[in-house]
Amino acid sequence: MKYLALALPLAVGGLQGTPPVRADSSLGFPALPSPVPLHFRQMLAGMVPVKTRELRWMLSFVGKTARLTATTRSCATSMQPGDPPPCRESYAKAVAYSGTWQTRPYGMEVWLEAQPVPENFPSEMRLICLKTVVGVLPAGAKLLPGDACDGSSPPPRWQPGQTKDVALWHCSIQEDSAKPWSGHGNVGPFAFAGGAGIEWLYLNNDCAGQEGAFRFPSAAK
Secondary structure (H helix, E strand, O other), X not given: OOOOOOOOOOOOOOOOOOOOEOOOOOOOOOOEOOOOOEEEEEEEEOOOXXXXXXXXXXXXXXXXXXXXXXXEEEEEOOOOOOOOOOOOOOOEEEEEEEEEEEEEOOEEEEEEEEOOOOOOOOOEOOEEEEEEEEEEEOOOOEEEOOOOOOXXXXXXXXXXXXXXXXXXXXXXXXXXXXXXXXXXXXXXOEEEEOOOOEEEEEEEOHHHOEEEEEEOOOOOO
């Protein structure tokens, strides 16, 4: 049987009476285990996918139980390079994982599995979560078309392209080679920040641009 394990690079507490990891007040890292749910959104869009796909993940802890749930929706895609059109479809429950968590000298381990076994999702996963700072684009940032194929003209670029550093827990899926999520045959990794969280947007516009980036979610989404 495979398990999902979250390993954090700090001495943490929880099941054995020691305190949990606390947020770093200078950098704003969320606590883990968090007293409130942590959120992350993955979005695949562009001219190439038949439909825009969105996944919303929520990581929560209730006592000795860890829960990781996802809702999903698919919407009409755009035939022009740039940001996808607004999606009005409702989210549907996709998968729910649950299990126990335990602290270790090197961090935290969490064992999770899904019941019933979901379609198009692994029944079990193994994660390693590390305290990480990533650059996040402003809400509404777009990938301007360029040359993503032969390099004969300027490459695609994000606009606005200035990022803000965000402290979060970056959780890679070990069985998925920790590759950035492109929506094709993989699920992770995850990036759990505080508050409303952040999103990973992957745009596939063929030779006009194939890139992913972290972005702040728009208030309307």
